[in-house]
Amino acid sequence: MPKHFDALMEKSLPGSVTRIWKGTYVALRKNWRVFALLLVACVVVTLPTVLIKGQIAGWLKGTMVLGFECITLYVICSWAMRGHAEIAQKRLLNFTLRFVVLKLLITLPAHLYFLFNFGDIIWTARDMAAVSNGNVATERSIIWARAMITYPMAAFVYLLAFTWLPASLVSDGGRFLDAVKRGRVVFGHNLVWFIAGPFVLTLIFELTSVGLGELGVSILVALGGAGEGLYRLYLLFFVGAVWGAAKILCVNTMIGIVISRAYLIGEQRLEASV
Structure with a gap:
């Protein structure tokens, strides 16, 4: 264990x-x-995507956010496992590939709902077209379907498999199934850690974001609007971008601490059981 x-x-x-x-x-x-x-x-990279609209801007912003999450987790896990935030190309590439796989395990199944037709919840490709035509009922059913798929997958990945990331920074690297085994032996602790840590921290940020948003609108109204050249509105966008980046940074730092602890304790328990 690192001293x-x-x-x-x-x-x-x-x-x-x-x-x-x-x-x-x-x-x-x-x-x-x-x-x-x-x-x-x-902030520099994502701010332009806040100011413009369109699908491309949305995809770009999502990619930047995922990249920021990944590099933040890498820095913390590297610090926890090796004692310093080392940007080693091979380790970073391996870490990034594993991060992408884990994120796909969470998100991809929810995008395959159109392959199924289950009960009263409509998941067919035909109904996707209905959503684009403004069918609100179908849109809601698809949102519920996505939620019922995404959240259980997220729970599985975070609680049982996310130690696959810090494992990539040690000599043997470890397999995905090894990460699941570690997750099983620390499942109870992992559940408490995620709820009392990242979940609570995310909730604090979300509640604060709502308050800051309302405060920002109130300030704009009190000052007489967005101002000449919309400079006040752009300043508000900038503050929002900084706050959003700070949220990702802090929450993923805590997630990195949780999964690094889970890796170290899981390895100790697996070795003791042999």
Whole structure:
């Protein structure tokens, strides 16, 4: 186990939850220069996609967000597993490929609903056309179908398979099934860690975002609108982009701490059971 990470490995469940929040703070403090650079790069790249509309801009923004999530997780897992945020090309490529596979496991099944027709929920390609024609009922059924597929897949991947990412930074690398085995032996702790950590932090950011959004609109109204050349509106977009990037950075830093802990503890338990 890395010596710098040993202090975060509290055995008791309440203590380990506290250590996750402490570990997130320590990780942000230790890697603040790298994160500041990544934050600026993310805002600079994604801000133009906020100002323009269209499918291409949406795809570009989504790709940038995923890239930012991936590199943030890599930095934290690298720091946790190796003691420093090392940008090694081979490890980064392996980590990125695994990240893409895990994300596809979460998102891809929800896009295959048109292959099925199950009960009262319509998932056929014919009804996709109905959605484009404004069929609200069908659109809602498809949204529910996607949710019923996506959330269980996300729970499976995050709780059982996400230790596949930190495993890519050690010598043997590990297989996907090895990650599932690790996830099984730390499932209870993993569930508590994700709920008390990333879930709560995401909820805090979401609630704060709603308040900041309402505050921003109120300020625009009080100042008399968007201003000449829409500079006040653009400033609001900029603040929103910074806040969104900060949310991704903080939440994924905590996820990196959780899955690194899960990897280390899972390996300890698997070795002890042999």
